[in-house]
Amino acid sequence: xxxxxxxxxxxxxxxxxxxxxxxxxxxxxxxxxxxxxxxxxxxxxxxxxxxxxxxxxxxxxxxxxxxxxxxxxxxxxxxxxxxxxxxxxxxxxxxxxxxxxxxxxxxxxxxxxxxxxxxxxxxxxxxxxxxxxxxxxxxxxxxxxxxxxxxxxxxxxxxxxxxxxxxxxxxxxxxxxxxxxxxxxxxxxxxxxxxxxxxxxxxxxxxxxxxxxxxxxxxxxxxxxxxxxxxxxxxxxxxxxxxxxxxxxxxxxxxxxxxxxxxxxxxxxxxxxxxxxxxxxxxxxxxxxxxxxxxxxxxxxxxxxxxxxxxxxxxxxxxxxxxxxxxxxxxxxxxxxxxxxxxxxxxxxxxxxxxxxxxxxxxxxxxxxxxxxxxxxxxxxxxxxxxxxxxxxxxxxxxxxxxxxxxxxxxxxxxxxxxxxxxxxxxxxxxxxxxxxxxxxxxxxxxxxxxxxxxxxxxxxxxxxxxxxxxxxxxxxxxxxxxxxxxxxxxxxxxxxxxxxxxxxxxxxxxxxxxxxxxxxxxxxxxxxxxxxxxxxxxxxxxxxxxxxxxxxxxxxxxxxxxxxxxxxxxxxxxxxxxxxxxxxxxxxxxxxxxxxxxxxxxxxxxxxxxxxxxxxxxxxxxxxxxxxxxxxxxxxxxxxxxxxxxxxx
Numbered sequence: 325x326x327x328x329x330x331x332x333x334x335x336x337x338x339x340x341x342x343x344x345x346x347x348x349x350x351x352x353x354x355x356x357x358x359x360x361x362x363x364x365x366x367x368x369x370x371x372x373x374x375x376x377x378x379x380x381x382x383x384x385x386x387x388x389x390x391x392x393x394x395x396x397x398x399x400x401x402x403x404x405x406x407x408x409x410x411x412x413x414x415x416x417x418x419x420x421x422x423x424x425x426x427x428x429x430x431x432x433x434x435x436x437x438x439x440x441x442x443x444x445x446x447x448x449x450x451x452x453x454x455x456x457x458x459x460x461x462x463x464x465x466x467x468x469x470x471x472x473x474x475x476x477x478x479x480x481x482x483x484x485x486x487x488x489x490x491x492x493x494x495x496x497x498x499x500x501x502x503x504x505x506x507x508x509x510x511x512x513x514x515x516x517x518x519x520x521x522x523x524x525x526x527x528x529x530x531x532x533x534x535x536x537x538x539x540x541x542x543x544x545x546x547x548x549x550x551x552x553x554x555x556x557x558x559x560x561x562x563x564x565x566x567x568x569x570x571x572x573x574x575x576x577x578x579x580x581x582x583x584x585x586x587x588x589x590x591x592x593x594x595x596x597x598x599x600x601x602x603x604x605x606x607x608x609x610x611x612x613x614x615x616x617x618x619x620x621x622x623x624x625x626x627x628x629x630x631x632x633x634x635x636x637x638x639x640x641x642x643x644x645x646x647x648x649x650x651x652x653x654x655x656x657x658x659x660x661x662x663x664x665x666x667x668x669x670x671x672x673x674x675x676x677x678x679x680x681x682x683x684x685x686x687x688x689x690x691x692x693x694x695x696x697x698x699x700x701x702x703x704x705x706x707x708x709x710x711x712x713x714x715x716x717x718x719x720x721x722x723x724x725x726x727x728x729x730x731x732x733x734x735x736x737x738x739x740x741x742x743x744x745x746x747x748x749x750x751x752x753x754x755x756x757x758x759x760x761x762x763x764x765x766x767x768x769x770x771x772x773x774x775x776x777x778x779x780x781x782x783x784x785x786x787x788x789x790x791x792x793x794x795x796x797x798x799x800x801x802x803x804x805x806x807x808x809x810x811x812x813x814x815x816x817x818x819x820x821x822x823x824x825x826x827x828x829x830x831x832x833x834x835x836x837x838x839x840x841x842x843x844x845x846x847x848x849x850x851x852x853x854x855x856x857x858x859x860x861x862x863x864x865x866x867x868x869x870x871x872x873x874x875x876x877x878x879x880x881x882x883x884x885x886x887x888x889x890x891x892x893x894x895x896x897x898x899x900x901x902x903x904x905x906x907x908x909x910x911x912x913x914x915x916x917x918x919x920x921x922x923x924x925x926x927x928x929x930x931x932x933x934x935x936x937x938x939x940x941x942x943x944x945x946x947x948x949x950x951x952x953x954x955x956x957x958x959x960x961x962x963x964x965x966x967x968x969x970x971x972x973x974x
Contacts, residue, residue, distance in 0.1 A: 383418045383460065386436040388501060390425030390587050391580070391619050397448070398433035404452040412461055421510075424588015424623075425580075426501035427742035428488050431471060436483060436501070443483035444469040474738045475760055488739045491757045493720070495728050496704045497744045500588030505623050508630040511591040517636055519710035523599050524644040527710075529559060532603035536706065538714030540726030545571055545662075545699035546774070546803045546879070548725075548792040554696060557686035558604040561694035566606040568597050569690060571667055571699045572613035572620070575659040576775030577826060579806045581730045582700035584742050586613065586620035589704065590627035594650060596703030598637060599710060601648040604696055608649050612667050615654040624652055659830035662804075663878045664697045666832065677832045678878035699804065701730055721747030725791035729802070735772075735809035736763050745790070752786040755809055766811040770895070774803030776823040777883030779890030780816060799890040801883060815912035816895040817902055820887045821849040827884040838881030841872035845888060854915040857903040866892055911973050914958045918974040921962075923948040925970035932962035932971055 387393075387401050402420055409415045426434045431445040435455070442465055444455065451469060458464045470479040471486050480486040494500075503510035511517070523532055537552030558566055570593060574582040586593060597609045613621055628650055631637035639647045653671050660666045661676040668690050670676035689695025705727060709717045718726050725747040731754070734740050738760035745754055751771055755761070762768050770780045773790075779800030781788065788794050792802050810819065828842040848865045851857045869885035869892075876882045892899065901907050908916040921932070921941075928946040940956040943949030951962070951971075963971040 383440075384438040385418060385420045386423050386438060386502065387420065388424075388426045388432055388434040389422035390429075390500075390584060391617075392425060392429035393432035393434055394619070396433045396446075400449050401433060401435065401447060401452065404449045405456070408452050408456040409460075412456060414456070414460060418460060421504050422506070423502060424500045424505045425584040425742060426483075427497065427584070427744075428471075428486070428739070429741045430739070431741075434501075441482035441484060443471060443480065443486060445471050473760070487760060488741065488743070488758055491753070492744050493728050493746050494744045495708055496585060496592070496701055496730060497588075497742070499592065500584060500742075503589070505588050505590055506626050508591060508627070508634065508636075511589070515711065516591055516707070517595055519707035520595050520598055520636065521642065523602055523710060524642055524646060529603045529605065532599060532710065533559060535714040536603075536709060539705075539709045539717035540714075540721070540724075541702065541705055541709060541717065542725065542792065543698055544701035544705075544729065544804070546777075546801065548802055551698060551702055554686060554698070555600060555604050557684075558606075558694045558696045561687055563694055564605075565693045566604055567690045567693055567695040568601045568604070568606045568609035569664075569668070569671070569695055569697045570597055570609065570611040570703055571662065571664065571697055572611055572617075573655050573662045573667060574614065574617075574700075574804065575657070575662050575830075576732075576804055576806045578734045578808060579732045579775060579804060581732055581742065581805045582613075583617050583620050585700050585704055585730075586617070587623055590620075590623050591631065592704040592707055593624075593700055594627055594631055594637065596706035597650060598641070598648050599706050600696055600698070600703065602646055604694075606696070607647055608651070610651050610653050610671055610690070612653045612655055612661070612671060614657050616657055621652060621654060628652070658832070659827075660832045660878070660880050663880055666878065667697070668695065675832075677834045678880075680877065701805075722789065722791045724793055729790065729805060731805045731807040733759050733807045733809070735807075736766065736811040736814070737761070737809040738763055747791050748789045750787050750789055751781065754790070754807070755786070759809065762809070762811050766813065768809070769812050769814055770810045770816060770819075772808040772810065772819065772823070772887070773806065774801040774883075774886070775806040776826045777801065777880070777886055778803045778806065779886045780810075780819060780894065781890065782894040785894075799886065799893055801886065813910055813912070815853075815908055815910040816891045816898050817849065817852055817908075818910075818912050820891045821846070821853055823887040824849060824884065827880060831880060831884075835875075835877035835881060837872045837875040838877065838884065841868055841876075842881070842884050844868055845872070845885070849888070852899060852902050853908075853913045855902065855906045855913075857899075859900075859903055861903070862892065862896070862899055917958045917960075918953060919951050919956055919958070919960070919962060920972055920974045921949050921951055922970045922972055925968050927968055927970075929967075931965045931967065935961040935965040937961065 385405055388398055405420045409418055433447050435444040435447045454466050458466050472479050483489050499514055503514055533552050533555045541551040542548040543551055572582050601609055635642055638649055655661050658676045661670050663678050664685055665679040666676040685695045685697055721727050728744050728746050730744045733743050737755060743758050768783055770782050772778055772780050781798055781800055785798055788798055795802055824846050828846050831838045831842055833839040845865060845868050848861050869888050873882055873885045898909055901909050906916055926948040933941040938955050938957045940952045941949050
């Protein structure tokens with residue numbers, strides 16, 4: 325295969341200095357044009373012949389090979405399909421392709437048959453012969469493997485008709501689940517690196533930044549700072565050495581947005597970083613990704629090597645005179661390293677701890693040089709903005725929050741997974757539209773948005789639009805995109821304790837408010853959950869939370885009190901029930917549980933008494949038993965062993 329820095333072909337006048345529209349695509353597939361007057365037409369025909377085959381001649385089997393589906397055995401499906409296709413002599417007519425995460429992780433392993441877009445769920449190796457013979461040979465869809473809507477019972481034939489996908493707007497995720505993340509040709513065939521070509525040969529750095537400003541793109545890592553403005557600060561900063569850093573240190577419990585993009589479309593992130601480097605005048609970039617993401621790191625390394633091989637990264641990119649290199653830095657898993665200054669300190673080889681600001685990284689960042697720091701999702705948006713225009717991007721979303729946002733939708737909701745929705749969509753639309761509502765018909769109680777540093781919003785906030793300003797006013801934050809749904813069985817005091825326990829453990833300890841304040845807050849929450857709280861604890865807890873929020877050095881401490889403050893704001897009655905009534909309304913806090921035996925249901929079989937490790941259950945054989953609350957240790961063994969449902973919670 326020829327180098328991307330060579331002309332299209334010997335008789336073509338289009339060169340890297342004056343490229344034709346499909347130059348990069350031609351380079352990855354090999355030149356076919358031999359007539360300079362019809363170069364574009366030849367390129368177009370070439371692409372259609374390779375990437376847009378007729379349905380009757382070429383089909384594809386797309387197998388999700390993201391972390392979720394891989395852990396469910398999807399890699400075995402690749403070999404199984406290859407073997408089965410060979411048995412039917414279909415290996416030349418049907419391609420088997422691995423992809424990144426489709427998003428609907430709980431339904432994995434996922435398989436899509438293109439071009440019909442048929443969507444199969446929870447596919448196992450033993451299902452492969454039926455798919456090949458039934459679907460590919462005889463044209464009969466395997467209905468039992470189609471997605472079934474848990475609320476209506478209806479089957480969805482294609483992924484576009486699955487409610488989980490139908491209500492999304494997938495921009496950043498448009499390639500995830502549809503291209504092979506380990507093949508640069510797949511990326512360029514979908515329009516990849518066209519934005520980079522446009523930037524290198526048609527735009528100045530100032531024009532790139534203005535386009536990003538026009539788009540209204542804000543940082544997707546949590547704070548929501550205007551991306552174009554940040555880039556302009558770095559471009560204007562003095563010095564010849566500048567850096568571009570991608571924050572892929574995704575540490576929120578249950579969050580996997582960045583991981584999925586890196587695994588499913590790594591070249592989009594690389595392209596965004598290269599464009600940023602060109603715009604601000606940087607020649608070197610770093611991707612800081614946690615070591616717990618081995619598949620993401622593996623695919624990033626492949627993508628970087630391929631981009632360098634074809635002249636898309638490295639010295640003199642596409643013979644444009646611009647050079648840019650990208651290195652990977654694997655983080656050790658400290659949550660605080662998601663904070664930009666702590667991240668920079670870690671890249672420099674020191675313990676990840678935040679620095680006082682100002683100076684901000686845009687003036688004094690990595691090794692004291694001006695530095696742009698954006699997260700994975702932010703960079704992945706950039707090629708789309710450059711390719712389609714800032715005004716196009718700004719047409720989506722709200723007045724101050726443009727574009728789309730990716731969320732990891734988890735918790736007590738029917739459809740869990742990775743979703744991308746327009747800014748301004750309501751919580752209700754996401755949870756009950758995309759998410760399919762609450763599991764087992766239970767009642768919605770709250771949604772935690774923004775990760776462990778976010779806030780818990782109640783039912784009355786379900787129609788709140790998802791944008792930066794609305795969430796902040798409600799006591800939550802956009803964060804990186806965690807969205808945890810809770811039902812009536814969730815104790816909000818216990819939720820606040822859980823998230824504060826996480827952030828307290830992850831505090832680096834550098835500043836006193838965060839180090840000591842979160843510890844004292846956690847002690848109060850533990851006392852309340854154990855039934856030892858007092859009413860004055862609520863005032864103390866709230867006062868401590870505001871001190872920590874207002875005086876901590878970095879974003880970890882400044883946002884750690886959010887779960888406490890939001891639950892006190894919306895669920896104060898649950899705190900009061902724990903303290904005044906010594907009762908957990910959701911029956912979650914173990915110390916406040918009271919087990920009793922229903923005398924009418926008890927048969928006196930003695931199973932509960934034999935299971936009790938504390939000897940708290942007594943009674944004659946075949947006579948109703950009783951539980952001594954003074955001896956009961958709240959283990960719940962009696963309830964698990966009772967076959968008659970006689971053991972109940974008071």
